[in-house]
Structure formats: C-alpha cells, structure tokens
Amino acid sequence: MKRLGYLFYFSILFLLITLLFITNNVFAETELSEKYMTLQDQQGKLITCTVHQIVVGDEYLDSQNNLYRVVKLHNNTAIVKLVRKEKLTASTLSELKDLWSYFINGEFLKGETKVKGPIAIYHTHSDESYIPGDGTSSKFGHGGIFQVGDSLTNAFEKSGIPVVHSKTPHDPHDAMAYDRSRRTAVQLLKRQPTTLLDVHRDAVPPQLYSDVIRNQGVTKVQLVVGRQNPNFQANNDFAKRIKETCDRKYPGFIKGIFYGKGKYNQDLGPRSILLEFGSDTNSKTAAERGAQIFAAAAKDVLYGNRGAGFINRGSMRSLFWIIAALVAGVGLFFLINRGSFKNFGKELTGAMGEGENKKTEEGPLADDKAKENDHSHQKN
Amino acid sequence: MTGIILLILVSLLIFFGMAHRVLDRLYLSDRGGLIFIGAMIVGSFIDIPLSRMPIISVNIGGAVLPLILAIYVLVRAGSVKEWIRSIIGIVLTTGVLYGVNKLYSFDTSRGFIEPQYLWAIIAGVIAYVAGRSRRLAFVIATIGVLAMDIVHILEVRGTNVPTMIGGGGVFDTMVIAAVLAVLLAEMIGESREALQGGPSNDRPEELKEALDHPEGTTNSDTWEHNGKEREK
Numbered sequence: 053m054k055r056l057g058y059l060f061y062f063s064i065l066f067l068l069i070t071l072l073f074i075t076n077n078v079f080a081e082t083e084l085s086e087k088y089m090t091l092q093d094q095q096g097k098l099i100t101c102t103v104h105q106i107v108v109g110d111e112y113l114d115s116q117n118n119l120y121r122v123v124k125l126h127n128n129t130a131i132v133k134l135v136r137k138e139k140l141t142a143s144t145l146s147e148l149k150d151l152w153s154y155f156i157n158g159e160f161l162k163g164e165t166k167v168k169g170p171i172a173i174y175h176t177h178s179d180e181s182y183i184p185g186d187g188t189s190s191k192f193g194h195g196g197i198f199q200v201g202d203s204l205t206n207a208f209e210k211s212g213i214p215v216v217h218s219k220t221p222h223d224p225h226d227a228m229a230y231d232r233s234r235r236t237a238v239q240l241l242k243r244q245p246t247t248l249l250d251v252h253r254d255a256v257p258p259q260l261y262s263d264v265i266r267n268q269g270v271t272k273v274q275l276v277v278g279r280q281n282p283n284f285q286a287n288n289d290f291a292k293r294i295k296e297t298c299d300r301k302y303p304g305f306i307k308g309i310f311y312g313k314g315k316y317n318q319d320l321g322p323r324s325i326l327l328e329f330g331s332d333t334n335s336k337t338a339a340e341r342g343a344q345i346f347a348a349a350a351k352d353v354l355y356g357n358r359g360a361g362f363i364n365r366g367s368m369r370s371l372f373w374i375i376a377a378l379v380a381g382v383g384l385f386f387l388i389n390r391g392s393f394k395n396f397g398k399e400l401t402g403a404m405g406e407g408e409n410k411k412t413e414e415g416p417l418a419d420d421k422a423k424e425n426d427h428s429h430q431k432n
Numbered sequence: 433m434t435g436i437i438l439l440i441l442v443s444l445l446i447f448f449g450m451a452h453r454v455l456d457r458l459y460l461s462d463r464g465g466l467i468f469i470g471a472m473i474v475g476s477f478i479d480i481p482l483s484r485m486p487i488i489s490v491n492i493g494g495a496v497l498p499l500i501l502a503i504y505v506l507v508r509a510g511s512v513k514e515w516i517r518s519i520i521g522i523v524l525t526t527g528v529l530y531g532v533n534k535l536y537s538f539d540t541s542r543g544f545i546e547p548q549y550l551w552a553i554i555a556g557v558i559a560y561v562a563g564r565s566r567r568l569a570f571v572i573a574t575i576g577v578l579a580m581d582i583v584h585i586l587e588v589r590g591t592n593v594p595t596m597i598g599g600g601g602v603f604d605t606m607v608i609a610a611v612l613a614v615l616l617a618e619m620i621g622e623s624r625e626a627l628q629g630g631p632s633n634d635r636p637e638e639l640k641e642a643l644d645h646p647e648g649t650t651n652s653d654t655w656e657h658n659g660k661e662r663e664k
Contacts, residue, residue, distance in 0.1 A: 107544075177539075193591050221593045227538040227547045228580060228605075235491075235599030242477070252540065280546040314538065314546040320603065326540060 088256050091120065091130045099132055100308065101256050106130045113138060113309040115272075117295075138292070170214035171354055172245035173201050176233035176316070178221035180253045185336025189255065193221040196336045200329050201251050203340035207347030213355045216243055234317045241320060247354045248324035250316060251343075252276075258333040263342075265302055271330025271342035272307040273298075278326075281315035286322030294325065298349040305345060451607075454614040457566045458505050469602075472497050476601025487594035488585060495578065495598025498606055502574040505567050514563065518571060521562035525555050525576040530583060551577060552609040556616030566617045573613035577606040 089106050091099040099120055100112065110122045112132070117139075120132035181196035183189055198219050205217045218240060222232040237248060254261065254274060261271045275291045277284065288309075295306045318324045327346070330339040448469055455465035475493030482488040490496060509515050529551060538547050545553075555573030559565060562572075581597045588595070598604045 193593050221591075223591070223593050224587060225539075227533045227536045227543070227550075228584070230538070230547060231551075231577075231605040232584070232596075234603070234605060235494075235596040238476075238600045238603055239596075276540045278546070280549065310540065312540045313543055314540075315548070316540065328540070 089128050089130055091122070091132050093120070093132055093134065101260055102310070111135070111311050113295075113311075115299075115304045115306060115308055117299075168355065169244040169246045170216045171208055171247050171249065172216045172218070172237075172240040172243060173204060173249045173251055174218040174220065174233060174236050174240060175201060175252070176222055176229050176250050177225050177252055178219070179223050179225050181332065182253065182330070182334060182336035182339060183332055184334070185339075189332035190225065193223050194219075196339075197251060197253055197329075199336060200253070200339045200343050204249075204251065204343040204347050207344040208351065208355075211347070211351050213351060216240060216245065230314065230317060234320070237317045237320055237324075246323065248321055249354075250324070250326045252326060252328045253334075253339065254328045254331045256331045256333075258331055261307060261330040261334050262338070263305060265305065265341075265345055268341055269335075269338045270305075270345055271334045271339045272305055273342060273346050274307040274328040275309045276312050276316065276326040276328060277309060278313070278315035278318045279311050280313060281318050283319050283322050283324075287318045287325065290323055291325055293353050294350050297353045298346070301349045302345060305349065450615060451602075451611050454566075454570065454611050455501075457614060457618070458501060458570055459508060460501075468497070468501070472602050472607070476603075479596070479599065486585065486589055486591070489594070489596050489599065491596065491598035491601055491604065493598070494601045494604035494607055498574045498598070498610060499578060502571045502610075506571050509567075514565075514568075517563040517565075518568055521559055521568050521572045522575050522579075524562060525558045525572040526579040528554050528558065529576050529580055533580065548605050548608055549612065551605065552612035552616060555609060556613035556620070559613060560617045560620045564621060566614045566621070569613040569617035570610050573610040574606055577609050 088101045090101050091106070091112060093099060099114060102112075106122055106125065108122050108125060110130075112120050112122075114120065117137055119135045119138050121135045122130045123133050124131040175195070175197050177195070178197065179190045179192050179195045181187075181189055181191045186196040201217050201219070205215045208215045218236050220233075220236045222229045222236065233250070237250075240248060261274075263270050263272045275294060277288050277291050281287065288311075291309050295309060298306045312326075316326045318326070329342050329346070451469055452462075452465045455468055456462065460468060472493040475497055476491065478492040479489045480492070480496075482490055506515075506518055509518055532550065532554065533547075536547070536550070537543065552573060555576055556569050559569035559572050562568065578597065581595055585595045598606050600607075
C-alpha cells in the first residue's frame with residue numbers, strides 16, 4: 053500500500069515537471085514576433101498568420117465570418133478546414149424585441165438615452181508599443197498602447213460617451229500580468245461601467261492588419277475571447293455582436309475573433325472584451341486612427357441598448373453550462389468517492405433527513421456534525 | 433438584462449458556496465465562515481496605502497483577511513511535523529510559482545492554461561504532496577501568491593509600476609487560487625483514498641492524537657465515542 057502511495061506522489065511530481073517543460077522555454081517578457089504560424093486551408097489558400105500557439109482543434113473566425121478549425125499541423129503551418137459560415141446577425145424576433153424595448157423605455161420619445169456607467173478601458177500589457185512610432189515594440193510601464201487608448205477615449209467622448217481610461221502599468225509582461233491587471237479591472241468595476249475593454253496590440257506581419265478607410269491608412273481590430281472562462285458564451289456573443297455592428301459600417305475592418313486559451317479577466321463580466329489594435333509592426337498613427345474608426349462603428353453596441361437581447365441569450369447559455377458543469381463535477385466527485393450513484397442517493401437522502409432533524413433538534417445534532425467534520429479532517 | 437443578472441447571481445452563489453465549503457475546512461464554524469465571507473466582501477472595498485514610492489497598497493478583503501486566516505491555520509497546525517511540512521510546502525510553492533511565472537509564456541497568443549488556474553493547481557498539488565492537507569493548500573496558495581507580489585515589488589523598484597496586493601478583493605487571484613487549491617487537494621485526497629480503499633493507518637501517533645482531540649477535547653468528545661453512542 054505504501055508503495056502505491058509513493059507511486060502516486062511520484063506520478064504527481066512527474067506531471068508537474070512535465071507541465072513545466074511543455075511550457076515555452078523562453079522568458080515571457082521576450083516577444084517572438086518572427087515566429088508566427090500560417091493558417092491555410094487544404095487548397096493552400098492563406099487564411100491568416102498568428103503568433104498564437106496553435107493546436108489541432110483551435111478555431112478562428114475570419115472577417116468574412118467563416119469559422120475555421122485547425123485539423124493538422126506541419127512545422128509553422130496549420131491546415132484548417134471550414135466548419136461553417138457563422139450568422140452573426142441577431143434573429144428578427146430579437147431585433148423586434150430590441151426595438152420594442154426602445155419604444156417601451158421611452159428613449160425614442162425622450163430623444164435621449166438613460167444615464168449609464170462609463171466605458172472602462174485598461175491595458176494589461178502596458179509595455180506594448182509600435183515600432184513605427186515608438187521605435188520599439190516594448191516600453192516598460194508606458195507603452196504606445198496608452199496613446200491608442202487615449203485615441204479611443206477621445207473618440208467615445210466626442211460622441212458624448214463617458215469613459216474611464218486607466219493607465220495603470222502592469223509590467224513586467226509575464227504570466228502574472230493578468231493577475232495584476234485583474235486588480236485594475238476590479239477597481240474599474242466599482243465605477244459600474246457599461247463595458248470593460250482591455251486594449252492590446254498583436255505581433256504579426258503588418259499587412260495582416262493594414263486597411264484603408266476614407267483614404268487613410270488604419271489598422272484593423274481583432275477581438276479575443278477566452279475559452280477557459282465561465283462567461284465564454286456571453287463574451288462570445290458580445291464579441292459577435294460587436295463584429296456584426298462594425299461589419300455593417302466597415303466590412304472587413306474587424307479582422308476576426310480569436311478564441312484564446314485563457315480567460316483574460318473576462319470572467320469578471322459578460323460585457324468585457326479584449327481588443328487588439330494592429331501589430332507592433334504597424335504604425336502607431338494607423339492604430340490610433342483604427343481606434344477612432346472602431347469607436348465610431350461600435351459605440352452603439354458598446355454603450356447603447358443595441359444587442360441587449362442577443363447578449364442576454366449568451367448569458368442564459370453560459371448560465372446553463374455553468375450549472376451543467378457544476379452538476380457533472382459534483383456527480384463525478386461523489387461517484388469516485390462513494391462508489392456508485394446508489395450510495396450517493398442514500399447519502400443524499402440521509403443528509404436531507406439529517407437536515408430535517410436539524411430543524412427540530414438543532415443543538416445536539418449540530419454539535420455532532422461539528423465533531424463529524426473534525427473527524428473528516430483526519431483524512432487530511 | 434435578466435440573463436446577465438441571473439448569470440452574475442449564480443456565479444457569485446457558486447463561488448461563495450465553494451468559498452464557504454473551503455472555510456469549513458479551516459477551523460471555522462458555518463456561522464464563522466459566513467461572517468468571514470461577509471467581512472471579505474466588505475473588506476474588498478478598503479485599500480490601505482502602504483507606500484507612495486513605489487506605490488504599494490493592500491486590500492483588506494483580498495489580502496489581509498486571507499493572510500490572517502492562513503497564519504491562524506498555520507499556527508494551529510497540530511504537530512511539529514505538520515509545521516515542518518507547511519514551511520517546506522510554502523518555500524517549495526513560492527519557488528515553483530516564481531519559476532513557472534518566468535518560464536511560462538502566457539499571452540493571448542501563447543499558453544495552454546489560464547495562469548490563475550495554474551497557480552491553484554501548483555499550490556493544490558504541492559500542498560497535497562508535502563502535507564496531504566487541505567489546510568496546507570489554503571496556506572501555501574495564499575502565501576505563495578503573496579510572495580509573488582513581494583517579488584513584484586522588488587522587480588519594479590524605481591519605476592512607476594504599482595503593486596496592489598489583493599486589490600481584486602474577493603475576486604483576487606490570492607482568494608481564487610486558495611479556494612481552488614483547497615478543492616483540488618480535497619479531490620486528489622478523497623479520490624486517492626477511494627482508489628486505495630480507505631485512509632491509510634500509517635499516520636504518526638502524535639498527529640492522530642492531535643486530530644482526535646482538537647481544541648483540548650477529552651475522549652468523551654471524540655467522533656469515535658459519539659459514533660459508538662449513536663450505534664447504541
């Protein structure tokens with residue numbers, strides 16, 4: 053039995069060490085912009101390039117709303133197949149409901165919107181900069197990304213939308229940067245914002261983000277949604293709604309939606325999103341113009357009532373999955389520990405019976421329960 | 433808005449439900465646990481500035497209260513062996529967290545797991561291996577993440593980068609990692625015991641004695657005694 057125990061510990065340590073080694077053996081602060089991957093379809097057509105670590109099964113929604121899934125990896129090339137063409141538009145029923153609430157709330161008659169919280173902007177990677185403009189891709193504590201945030205702020209404010217722009221630095225650019233920016237995000241949440249935006253830039257070849265709008269060079273915008281996130285469905289629907297709204301005004305301006313592996317603090321609210329304004333190889337001026345275009349195109353969904361029904365459905369789906377995961381997790385835990393669902397059922401009815409007794413004889417049984425808890429600690 | 437409100441409410445209930453279950457394992461009664469959670473929520477709104485240059489502040493709900501609880505749990509550890517295991521666990525976890533933070537390249541573009549979950553996994557696994565204890569999981573996750581904040585203060589000295597220790601309040605990494613680490617240690621421990629067919633009997637006598645008679649109780653107060661009484 054003792055040998056089994058040692059084997060168990062050894063396995064856990066082995067797992068931990070393996071985990072350490074499968075992570076990138078580079079310091080997190082260094083960005084390897086030259087090491088990007090090319091996504092192409094089975095006919096060899098270029099879909100996009102990314103510095104994202106790609107694994108089979110990853111998905112990418114391009115500017116034309118084609119959802120691709122990675123099926124094969126070969127060196128720096130990921131072969132993708134088209135899963136489906138996504139329909140980003142909300143259903144007619146949802147649009148009618150939005151319109152109905154618009155009339156019912158009296159906003160149409162009053163000609164003004166209700167007082168809402170501001171749009172909150174922060175930068176997890178406060179060092180991110182643009183080589184053409186800042187001279188470097190990373191400036192410790194005061195990256196060029198702050199000016200892109202300023203540009204976004206000014207554009208919203210010009211439309212009469214209040215903004216809180218936090219320039220709190222979260223350097224160094226390591227794995228704990230999101231833990232530090234989480235504190236800034238929570239501070240911003242105390243201002244009851246309508247939307248929480250984490251503004252970044254990417255690190256891929258410039259042509260992937262270059263665009264021309266109104267005869268001026270601008271950078272496109274990529275939206276990032278975290279998959280390891282209890283709010284995934286709601287955040288994803290929010291991202292789709294932003295894309296759909298921008299597509300109506302500037303088709304192709306939203307480069308796509310990338311589904312990343314973390315949660316990027318998006319678990320803090322259904323209306324939080326990560327935005328990437330261009331790449332480190334695009335000019336900062338173009339990124340600033342991109343921010344203005346984005347603010348003008350997306351303000352209705354970021355601040356207005358537009359899309360409330362759509363996001364609501366995402367929240368309901370998230371709610372369903374959270375509860376389903378919870379029930380499945382608890383079920384599995386009891387199944388492993390109690391041997392069968394029959395025993396689990398017995399325990400459950402026993403516990404409920406105890407609960408009823410507890411109401412009548414709370415004193416002595418509560419003491420017993422406390423002692424039982426003490427005993428269960430022995431298992432530690 | 434109903435969906436969003438429901439989603440937020442259920443998420444909060446689940447999170448605080450889990451937190452309460454964890455506190456239940458840390459020498460706190462049900463009522464004590466609820467009061468503690470309430471204090472953490474209220475404390476989330478209070479930041480105490482510690483230094484202006486570099487800017488350092490500490491949040492009551494996200495750092496001070498969990499730290500007080502961790503120290504309390506550590507002080508109440510039953511035996512010298514438990515103390516030694518706790519200290520080894522804390523040192524080991526802080527070292528591993530530091531190393532992983534530097535080696536693990538996480539970004540929107542890189543990484544395979546959300547760091548907040550990774551810190552909890554590291555703390556939970558090391559706590560179980562070092563001390564086979566849920567309490568130790570709480571202690572080392574809390575102190576491990578705090579130690580990383582201290583490392584951060586040293587790393588950014590002379591710059592304008594602030595350190596808001598526990599600034600996320602009840603949603604701070606320190607709290608979430610500690611809660612998840614305890615639940616993980618519990619899952620590993622319970623599952624392992626179930627797989628090997630029950631708890632092992634090779635515990636030190638000193639530990640058995642300390643666990644059998646917590647808070648200076650006598651033989652008549654122990655679970656075994658009560659169990660026998662109930663059987664009658």
